[in-house]
Amino acid sequence: MNSEKLLAEKKQAILKSWFQTTVDSYPADTARFLKSQKDPFANPVGQTTYRSLDALMDALITGAGREVMATALDPILRIRSVQTFTPSAATSFVFSLKRIVRKHLPEFGRDGGLAINGLDRQIDEMAMAAFDIYVACREKIFELKATESRKQFFGSLKRAGLIDETEADGPGL
Amino acid sequence: MADELIKPDELLSKIDHRPSGAGWMDTPVDIRKGMYCYAANPKSVDTLGLPNARAWNPLEEDWKLPENWQQIIHDGFRERLDKFRSFKVYMDICVRCGACADKCHFFIGTGDPKNMPVLRAELLRSIYRNDFTTAGKILGRLGGARPMTLDVLKEWWYYLFQCTECRRCSVFCPYGIDTAEITIMGRELLNLLGLNIDWIATPVANCYRTGNHLGIQPHAFKDMLDFFVEDIEEITGIQVDPPYMEKGADILFITPSGDVFADPGTYTCMGYMLLFHYLKEKYGLRITWSTYASEGGNFGFFTSHETMKRLNSKMYAEAKRLGVKWILGGECGHMWRVISQYMDTMNGPADFLEEPVNPITGTKFENASSTKMVHISEFTADLIKHGKLELDPSRNDNKIVTFHDSCNPARGMGLLDEPRYVLENVANNFYEMPANTIREQTFCCGSGAGLNAGENMELRMAGGFPRANAVKHVHEEFGVNMLACVCAIDRAALPASMEYWVPEVDVTGLTELVANALIMPGEKERETDLRGEPLPGMEE
Structure with missing residues (x-):
C-alpha cells in the first residue's frame, strides 16, 4: 500500500488528533469551547481551525504542493497571528503533525523510512509556507496601524489648514 | 557528565505549547x-x-x-x-x-x-x-x-x-x-x-472644550461641509446650501463628527446634505446644522455618568437656543444608547421641545416623545413608506450589500427593521448574514466603547473576527461587496477589519446609499456615485 493511501485511510483519526493538539494551545476553558461548538458563526475560531487542518490533510494526501497548502493555511494563521501567541506557538501546530502521523502510522517508518521522509519534506514545506503567511499577516497588521496613523496625521494638517487638497492617505498607497 | 545531558528526544518531549492549567x-x-x-x-x-x-x-x-x-x-x-x-x-x-x-x-x-x-x-x-x-x-x-x-x-x-x-x-x-x-x-x-485610555480621554476633553471629539473648531467644521458642497455639485449638478445654527429652523440635525472628517463617513455626510436639500426643495422643510452641537457621539459614556451628562447636555442646550421643534440624529452608535437609555433621567425631560412629528407625512414618533430625538433611519423609512422620496435603486446595482446591525442602535434602542426597510428600497441586491450574527445577536465591530485606536490593532482584529467571518460567508455565498451600517465607529473601524479579513468588501453608511438612489429635482444625469465611482452602465 502506498503512503498516500495509508494516510487517506487514517485521515479522520489523524485529523482528530491534530485538531485536538492545535486547540490545546489555548487555555483549557477556551479549548473546551473550541472543540464543542460546531456552529461556524458562533465558533469561528474552532471551525476555521478545523477546516484549515482538514484542507491541509487533503493537500498532504494528494501531494497538492505548497500553493494549495498556503491557501489552506491562510485562514488559521490569519487568526493565530492576532491572538496572543508567540510566532513559534502560532505556527507550532504544523510541526506537531509529524509526531501525530508517526503515532497513527508506525508502518511509515519501515522500508528504510522512505515514506516518512517524503511526508516530512511535505510538512517542512508546509512549515515554510506557514512562516510566510504568519509574517505577511503581521506585516498587514503593522500596515493597518501605519495607514491609520498616516491618515490621522495628514487629516490633522488638513484640518489645521496647513495643507490643501492633499489626499489623506498620501502618495504611494 | 555526559550522562546528565538530556537526550534530544527527551528535550523534544518537554516542549509543550499548552498553557498552564492554573485557575x-x-x-x-x-x-x-x-x-x-x-x-x-x-x-x-x-x-x-x-x-x-x-x-x-x-x-x-x-x-x-x-x-x-x-x-x-x-x-x-x-x-x-x-x-x-x-x-x-x-x-x-x-x-x-x-x-x-x-x-x-x-x-x-x-x-x-x-x-x-x-x-x-x-x-x-x-x-x-x-x-x-x-x-x-x-x-x-x-x-x-x-x-x-x-x-x-x-x-x-x-x-x-x-x-x-x-x-x-x-x-x-x-x-x-x-x-x-x-x-x-x-x-x-x-x-x-x-x-x-487616551483614545477616550482626549476626545472627551476635545468635546468638552471645542464641541466635538476631534477638536474641530467651528470654521473648520464649516470648511469641511463646504468641500462636500463642491463635491456634490460636481456629481449631481446641484448646489446644496446647508444652514448653520438657523434660529427657528424646524429641526436640528446632530451627527458624529466622524461623519464630517473620516472616510467613508464623509460620503454618508454628503448623503445627509443631499437628503436635507431634497426635503427643503420639495417640502420646504428646514433642517439646520450646528457647529456648537457638532458631535453626536459621547465618549463621556465610556468615562463616567457625570462626564456623559456634561457632553449630552450641549445638544439639548443648542436645540433650546435655536428654538427648533425637535432633534434629528445621524447614523451613530452609542449616541443612541445615551439618548435612549440615559438622557431622559440625566438631562431630561426635554419639555421645551415638541413631540416629534414628521411634518411631511404627519407621522408621530411616539418612541421619541420624551427624548425628542429621532433616528435618521426612522425618519427616512417613514418618508419612503409614504412615497415622499423619488428613488432609483438601480444606481446602487453594482453594490451587493449586507447589513451590519450596529450594537447600540440594535440592542440599545431596538432599531432593527427601519434600516432594512430603507436598504431594500434604495438597493436591489441585499443579502442578510446568518441569523445568529445579526439583529439582537449582532456581533460588534470589535472597536466600540473607545477602543478604535491604532496601537491595539491585534485586539481590534481578533474582536472583529466573528463579524468579519459572517461577512466573509455572504461574500463567498452571494458575492457581497458592500457592508452597510448605521454607526460612525463602524465606518471608522470596519474598513480595517475588512482589509484584514475580507479585502473584497467595502464599508458604507446607509444614507450614502439613500443619496445615491435619490433623484434630486433638477439634477444632471449622474455618472458617478458619491465616491466618484462610475454608476452601473456608466463605466468607461
Whole structure:
C-alpha cells in the first residue's frame, strides 16, 4: 500500500488528533469551547481551525504542493497571528503533525523510512509556507496601524489648514 | 557528565505549547502590546477636572497611583453600590451558568477566558464579595472573594478595556444581567485613579472644550461641509446650501463628527446634505446644522455618568437656543444608547421641545416623545413608506450589500427593521448574514466603547473576527461587496477589519446609499456615485 493511501485511510483519526493538539494551545476553558461548538458563526475560531487542518490533510494526501497548502493555511494563521501567541506557538501546530502521523502510522517508518521522509519534506514545506503567511499577516497588521496613523496625521494638517487638497492617505498607497 | 545531558528526544518531549492549567485567580495578568490602548494624556484628564492626571505607562511596574488608591476604589465601589441598584443586583445574582461565556466577540476572537463576560464581571465581583459581603469575608477564596491588590487593579484595567460594552452577552443572560453596565462601573472606578485610555480621554476633553471629539473648531467644521458642497455639485449638478445654527429652523440635525472628517463617513455626510436639500426643495422643510452641537457621539459614556451628562447636555442646550421643534440624529452608535437609555433621567425631560412629528407625512414618533430625538433611519423609512422620496435603486446595482446591525442602535434602542426597510428600497441586491450574527445577536465591530485606536490593532482584529467571518460567508455565498451600517465607529473601524479579513468588501453608511438612489429635482444625469465611482452602465 502506498503512503498516500495509508494516510487517506487514517485521515479522520489523524485529523482528530491534530485538531485536538492545535486547540490545546489555548487555555483549557477556551479549548473546551473550541472543540464543542460546531456552529461556524458562533465558533469561528474552532471551525476555521478545523477546516484549515482538514484542507491541509487533503493537500498532504494528494501531494497538492505548497500553493494549495498556503491557501489552506491562510485562514488559521490569519487568526493565530492576532491572538496572543508567540510566532513559534502560532505556527507550532504544523510541526506537531509529524509526531501525530508517526503515532497513527508506525508502518511509515519501515522500508528504510522512505515514506516518512517524503511526508516530512511535505510538512517542512508546509512549515515554510506557514512562516510566510504568519509574517505577511503581521506585516498587514503593522500596515493597518501605519495607514491609520498616516491618515490621522495628514487629516490633522488638513484640518489645521496647513495643507490643501492633499489626499489623506498620501502618495504611494 | 555526559550522562546528565538530556537526550534530544527527551528535550523534544518537554516542549509543550499548552498553557498552564492554573485557575483564573492564579493566572497573572500579562499586559501585551497590541491588546491595550495608550494611557490617557494628563492634559486631557486635567481639562475634565478628573483626578490623578499624570503621565503613566501600562507596561511599567509603577502606575503612579495615589497612596490611598485601595481606599479610593473601596469608597467608590460602595458609593456606586448605593447609587445604582442595578449594579448591586448584578453583583449579587449571577449564578455562573455560563450562558454568556461564549457569546462575547472578544472571547471568541482572542480565546482569552478572562474575556468571557462572566469572568470579566467576576474580576469585580471577587472584590465585591471580599469588601462588602459577610460570606466573602468569612470564606475568602473559597467563596470566590479576593482582596484588592495592584495585580488585580492591573487586571481590571486590561480587561475592562477589552470590552466594547456591546451587550451581546446580556441578550443571553437568563437573569438579564447587563455586563456592559459592570464594565461601565469598573471604568468609572478606574477613572477615580486617573486610569483612562487616551483614545477616550482626549476626545472627551476635545468635546468638552471645542464641541466635538476631534477638536474641530467651528470654521473648520464649516470648511469641511463646504468641500462636500463642491463635491456634490460636481456629481449631481446641484448646489446644496446647508444652514448653520438657523434660529427657528424646524429641526436640528446632530451627527458624529466622524461623519464630517473620516472616510467613508464623509460620503454618508454628503448623503445627509443631499437628503436635507431634497426635503427643503420639495417640502420646504428646514433642517439646520450646528457647529456648537457638532458631535453626536459621547465618549463621556465610556468615562463616567457625570462626564456623559456634561457632553449630552450641549445638544439639548443648542436645540433650546435655536428654538427648533425637535432633534434629528445621524447614523451613530452609542449616541443612541445615551439618548435612549440615559438622557431622559440625566438631562431630561426635554419639555421645551415638541413631540416629534414628521411634518411631511404627519407621522408621530411616539418612541421619541420624551427624548425628542429621532433616528435618521426612522425618519427616512417613514418618508419612503409614504412615497415622499423619488428613488432609483438601480444606481446602487453594482453594490451587493449586507447589513451590519450596529450594537447600540440594535440592542440599545431596538432599531432593527427601519434600516432594512430603507436598504431594500434604495438597493436591489441585499443579502442578510446568518441569523445568529445579526439583529439582537449582532456581533460588534470589535472597536466600540473607545477602543478604535491604532496601537491595539491585534485586539481590534481578533474582536472583529466573528463579524468579519459572517461577512466573509455572504461574500463567498452571494458575492457581497458592500457592508452597510448605521454607526460612525463602524465606518471608522470596519474598513480595517475588512482589509484584514475580507479585502473584497467595502464599508458604507446607509444614507450614502439613500443619496445615491435619490433623484434630486433638477439634477444632471449622474455618472458617478458619491465616491466618484462610475454608476452601473456608466463605466468607461
